Amino acid sequence: MNIRLFKPSLGQEELDNLKEVFDRAWLGNGPTVVKFEEEWSRYIGARISIGVNSATAALHLALTAYHFPAGKKVLVPAITFASTATAVLYNNLIPVFVDVEVDTVSMDLEDLRRKYDKDCVAVIPVHNGGYPVPMDKLMVIAKELGLKVIEDCAHCAGGEYKGKKLGMWGDIGCFSFEEKKCMTTGDGGMICSNDLELLEPLRAYRWVGIDKDTWRRAENANQHAENEAMHWHYEISVLGYKYNMNDVAAAIGLAQLHKLDSMNARREAIIRRYLDGIKGMKNIVQIFPYETGNGAYWFFGVRCKDRDKLILHLKNKGIATGVHFYPLSMQPLFKPYAHECPVADSIWETFITLPSHVDLTHEEVDYVIEALKEFDNQ
Ligand SMILES: Cc1ncc(COP(=O)(O)O)c(C=O)c1O
Incomplete structure (x- = not known):
């Protein structure tokens, strides 16, 4: 056996959408991006x-x-991927690391209150592994402290908390469609909100500061060919970035979005099988409490005191594993911003992420469970 840790689930629907984009021969930021944005808005x-x-x-x-x-x-939480905190540095702001709860690996809201001072302007809750931060409680605290809330939903596309979609609890929701995530566009992401005035200016920021998308200008040129010589005109009034999505990615994204709920359901079934499989083990427990039927979990993970030995045991059986994540303040870049996060610093050493992608078969999941059992019984 050779079992991958992550694998995107792709099929004919993605190819059909790509064919349309190829036939139109417009691969950059264009009408497919707009369609994907609109469908995403409706979905979320x-x-x-x-x-x-x-x-x-x-x-x-x-x-x-x-x-x-x-x-x-x-x-920002102490345990997350680099980008949650590099986004803070990109904006010339200072990350303040908040410890995580020992059982849930979710931002500890008591520690958030302890770490808060009057210079804090925002909080980025991360639904780590798809486990939802208790957004109802966080929003009350954020309101009291005057913090803007940007949800990092990189791990939970389609997930809900208390009947409301994750990403719609805070002021802005940010999603990842990188190849390993709940759904993919190869690489990609989405910013969403109910605040039109806040987000509308970001269209220029994602397109090197230019106030009009190229494809709209091209469309305009076609429609007013005879009397409009200025179709090419645009204005740059902000320092933007080359961050736009393109139609190739959006074509894959539209197909993936249509399958997102069923992919999340499949991942949940795999997680339930793992949970049954590890029941009663002495040395291996689930990484956090999976409340299946609630969120959209990105991966199944366990904790084991002999983490490195277990990783090697699984590796020798052809089973790929990962660790999500290092506490960021342990990384050289973030050391200057290190704050006390004793829980994060201790529990991460037990984390192992197991294969839990949508295309895994029951036989493959059972094979991983058997390997875990063998290790647990040693
Ligand atoms: C919590 C979290 N936030 C942000 C990102 C960044 O996502 P992307 O790869 O789409 O930039 C990731 C990527 O793994 C992540 O895990």
């Missing part, structure tokens, strides 16, 4: 969505939307 329940080329870009621009003065602080 947002008034506006903006397609970008990654969640890293989405997080960067979400903070840019507020034009916070340099040197202000943004609260």
